[in-house]
Amino acid sequence: KDPIKKTSFPGLDxxxxxxxxxxxxxxxxxxxxxxxxxxxxxxxxxxxxxxPEEADDPEVVNTLANVPVExxxxxxxxxxxxxxxxxxxxTNFVVKVGDDxxxxxxxxxxxxxxAQHEDGTTCDFEITxxxxxxxxxxxxxxxxxxxxxxxxxxxxxxxxxxATAGSYQNTAWVTYPDGETEKSxxxxxxxxxxxxxxDQTNEEKGLEGAKFEFYQxxxxxxxxxxxxxxxxxxxxxxxxxxxxxxxxxxxxxAPEGYVCSNEELTITIPDQADASNVVTVKFANSPxxxxxxxxxxxxxxxxxxxxxxxxxxxxxPRKFRKKEEC
Numbered sequence: 001k002d003p004i005k006k007t008s009f010p011g012l013d014x015x016x017x018x019x020x021x022x023x024x025x026x027x028x029x030x031x032x033x034x035x036x037x038x039x040x041x042x043x044x045x046x047x048x049x050x051x052p053e054e055a056d057d058p059e060v061v062n063t064l065a066n067v068p069v070e071x072x073x074x075x076x077x078x079x080x081x082x083x084x085x086x087x088x089x090x091t092n093f094v095v096k097v098g099d100d101x102x103x104x105x106x107x108x109x110x111x112x113x114x115a116q117h118e119d120g121t122t123c124d125f126e127i128t129x130x131x132x133x134x135x136x137x138x139x140x141x142x143x144x145x146x147x148x149x150x151x152x153x154x155x156x157x158x159x160x161x162x163a164t165a166g167s168y169q170n171t172a173w174v175t176y177p178d179g180e181t182e183k184s185x186x187x188x189x190x191x192x193x194x195x196x197x198x199d200q201t202n203e204e205k206g207l208e209g210a211k212f213e214f215y216q217x218x219x220x221x222x223x224x225x226x227x228x229x230x231x232x233x234x235x236x237x238x239x240x241x242x243x244x245x246x247x248x249x250x251x252x253x254a255p256e257g258y259v260c261s262n263e264e265l266t267i268t269i270p271d272q273a274d275a276s277n278v279v280t281v282k283f284a285n286s287p288x289x290x291x292x293x294x295x296x297x298x299x300x301x302x303x304x305x306x307x308x309x310x311x312x313x314x315x316x317p318r319k320f321r322k323k324e325e326c
Contacts, residue, residue: 014184030241082123084168165192200284206235211253258285
């Protein structure tokens with residue numbers, strides 16, 4: 001028996017839509033919107049569900065089960081989408097057959113409270129289209145069936161402002177009469193920078209009150225999105241919910257009794273992030289020398305965790321997105 005072609009039934013692929021193209025994995029900052037696309041296709045077996053009296057006697061596909069005439073007249077294709085809990089407010093839904101045939105909202109249904117599935121999974125929404133109905137209204141024709149024309153659903157969702165460093169997985173699949181596709185998964189990453197300001201003479205002594213400017217740069221190298229930060233009682237500054245990109249950190253005022261550094265530290269995300277999407281920065285100040293010297297400052301950047309008391313967490317404003325690298 002010949003194997004059934006892949007296009008005989010619907011498939012499903014989920015991607016993240018970006019300016020650089022479609023991706024299976026991307027980055028975003030807390031509060032950012034992310035564009036998603038689900039792609040299925042017009043299947044060959046749709047021919048088995050069209051009533052001959054309501055169409056031009058379409059040819060039945062011989063390699064597939066012949067559906068009795070009394071059971072024809074409907075072919076429900078349902079997109080299921082299970083977003084991570086940190087993704088909220090799905091909106092701007094657009095359903096298309098091919099590149100140009102936009103399906104109107106009254107020609108599909110959206111269910112935001114789908115029932116639990118047999119395997120125990122649930123999803124955030126389901127979109128159902130009746131392909132027989134689309135065929136009868138002319139949105140799908142015999143050429144679409146022969147060519148497995150794509151059926152797409154695009155939408156936008158927001159990564160919650162409460163999102164912290166991590167990888168947020170989104171899963172989608174399609175069900176159709178007597179069948180279901182494999183699940184398609186995409187991931188969105190967000191990052192954290194943990195700065196530890198400490199006494200150069202005692203690496204375990206965190207310094208409170210060190211002031212910094214945290215910023216990015218425009219195409220001409222000028223600071224933008226500048227945020228002023230101060231280390232807490234444990235010597236920590238934590239910036240969470242960051243997008244990938246290049247950031248800069250510069251001390252503007254040292255704690256009392258210590259020498260202020262004039263170094264500009266460059267932090268590149270994700271290059272310097274560890275497996276938990278965290279970049280750790282250890283930044284030392286030397287005490288003011290009694291002899292009046294300037295002292296020295298040390299800093300390190302890496303993906304290793306810092307074994308120190310947790311500092312205050314700052315959720316970085318949405319303006320910190322991926323910028324053009326200089």
